[in-house]
Amino acid sequence: MSNVTLHTLTERKAAGEKFAVLTAYDATFSHLVSKAGVEMILVGDSLGMVLQGHDSTLPVSLDDMAYHTGAVARGNQGAMIMSDLPFMSYATVGQAMESSAKLMQAGAHIIKIEGGRWLCESVALLSERGVPVCVHLGLTPQAVNKLGGYKVQGRTRESALEMIEDARKLEEAGASMLLLECVPTVLAQEITMNAGIPVIGIGAGPHTDAQVLVLQDMLGITPGRRPKFVKDFMAQSDSIDAAVRLYAEEVRNGSFPSKEHGFE
Ligand code: KIV
Numbered sequence: 001m002s003n004v005t006l007h008t009l010t011e012r013k014a015a016g017e018k019f020a021v022l023t024a025y026d027a028t029f030s031h032l033v034s035k036a037g038v039e040m041i042l043v044g045d046s047l048g049m050v051l052q053g054h055d056s057t058l059p060v061s062l063d064d065m066a067y068h069t070g071a072v073a074r075g076n077q078g079a080m081i082m083s084d085l086p087f088m089s090y091a092t093v094g095q096a097m098e099s100s101a102k103l104m105q106a107g108a109h110i111i112k113i114e115g116g117r118w119l120c121e122s123v124a125l126l127s128e129r130g131v132p133v134c135v136h137l138g139l140t141p142q143a144v145n146k147l148g149g150y151k152v153q154g155r156t157r158e159s160a161l162e163m164i165e166d167a168r169k170l171e172e173a174g175a176s177m178l179l180l181e182c183v184p185t186v187l188a189q190e191i192t193m194n195a196g197i198p199v200i201g202i203g204a205g206p207h208t209d210a211q212v213l214v215l216q217d218m219l220g221i222t223p224g225r226r227p228k229f230v231k232d233f234m235a236q237s238d239s240i241d242a243a244v245r246l247y248a249e250e251v252r253n254g255s256f257p258s259k260e261h262g263f264e
Pocket residue numbers: 023042043044045046047084179181202212213214
């Protein structure tokens with residue numbers, strides 16, 4: 001497989017072809033996931049929970065993200081690498097520039113930040129300086145204390161319209177991708193239809209251009225209750241490699257996620 005780029009994924013959207021995204025935080029899983037043909041690896045700040053055992057993503061530092069981005073970059077076999085800017089590392093435009101530089105130099109190909117239209121200025125400046133940006137909308141885990149828990153977002157008409165407007169403004173500002181977490185299926189469908197850039201979903205129904213899951217979740221090894229939007233791909237597979245390949249195939253052919261994984 002030749003290297004996956006932003007251009008590849010933008011063309012996929014235009015052609016109506018879906019692509020798969022999975023998290024990885026280390027070289028071994030980066031190698032496995034990219035070798036299996038998963039188009040994009042997310043070095044997510046979910047590593048705060050998955051690797052570090054915290055109960056939120058807030059304690060994750062920029063140094064942590066750079067360390068894991070470097071490991072993933074070294075194991076990568078041609079996937080596009082997206083890295084999260086952690087909590088409060090892009091609170092000002094200046095911080096967004098410096099933090100992004102650090103993750104891009106560690107090996108990221110695109111950075112992800114959480115929030116709405118207040119990010120437009122940072123998105124525009126980063127994009128002008130050659131840093132592609134994905135904006136994470138809907139349930140934004142870094143804002144869990146403001147949101148009052150991990151809840152589905154955009155359920156009222158007002159909040160849905162606000163999210164649609166955020167998406168429009170951020171694309172106009174220069175965002176290269178959007179990610180929607182835990183939003184009603186119809187809202188995700190509308191945002192995806194309106195957008196000229198790829199939209200990745202998690203708990204956002206089947207109509208987004210791509211899907212993402214936390215690797216440990218889809219392997220069924222995350223302790224505790226499984227979120228509604230997660231499917232255990234190990235249940236039908238006899239190896240991690242087979243589970244990852246099955247996930248990518250089901251995302252591409254539209255059989256994952258099904259109705260039971262989404263929110264009305
Ligand atoms: O950090 C992460 O893994 C994420 C995904 C759940 C979208 O942001």
